[in-house]
Amino acid sequence: MTGNINLSILFYGQFTAEQNNVIQSFLRSLENTENDHVAAVHRWWDVIESYQLFTGLTPTTRTPPMLTLTYFKxxxxxxxxxxxxxxxVFFxxxxxxxxxxxxGKCYDHDLIDNKPYLVVENPKILCHxxxxxxxxxxxxxxxxxxMVKxxxxxxxIDAMIIHFASGLAADESILYYIFYHIFNIIW
Structure with a gap:
């Protein structure tokens, strides 16, 4: 399987520089590098070769108390x-x-206007x-x-990484999008 999947990343809410770095480090490990001979996370998902960081909202943007599908649209x-x-991808x-x-679920995924999305929430305060x-x-x-340290x-943040990876691996709508729209494969 070849091709590029671009990740448009949005950090929504407050993240410390350290938290942001952990997530970005994991995302970079998904990239496929030709000179990398060491087993890395990117081997789990070789189709992901690049991502882009979207930072269109400023810290002064007013955050609604509860995000809904309408807001994600x-x-x-x-x-x-x-x-x-x-x-x-919304962190x-x-x-x-x-x-x-x-x-009952720690991430959400679907299609909005035929575009796949994945939402991962930090469970530290509200749903640890x-x-x-x-x-x-x-x-x-x-x-x-x-328990594991x-x-x-x-x-x-570590739980977010697990749920992000789970969302990529288990997301039927994303897999459908990849195979049908990018590779024109019907299953």
Missing amino acids: SLVKKADLGKPNTLF IGSQVTVHQLCR GACGWPFQRLDYGTPNQV PLNGNMG
Whole structure:
């Protein structure tokens, strides 16, 4: 499988420089480099070869208390720079709520105007007991749950990385978009 998938990244809400660097470091590890002979995260998803960072909103932009699908539609329109084969990825800060997240799912994905998007929320404050595992004890399950220390020392950001990777790997709408629209394969 060959081709480029562009990631249009939007950091929505407050992120520290360290949190931003962790996410960007993970994204860079997805890039396919010809001289890289070391096993890296990009080997999981060789089709992703580039991403773009979208920073169209300023820190003074007023944040609604709860983001909904309607709001994401407007963000996709603002972030769409006309690049083909683009997946819109929204990383949401811990102080912002996304409607329907933390209720059985820790990321959301679908198509908006035939354009795939993926939303990942930081679970540190609002839903650490639902989406912080394996770094935080779940609200349900056995009392003997084994916790893992976050690799980067930040449960929320490390959980976001897990949910972002899960969203890329499990997203049927993104896979449909990639195979049907980019490679013209019907399944």
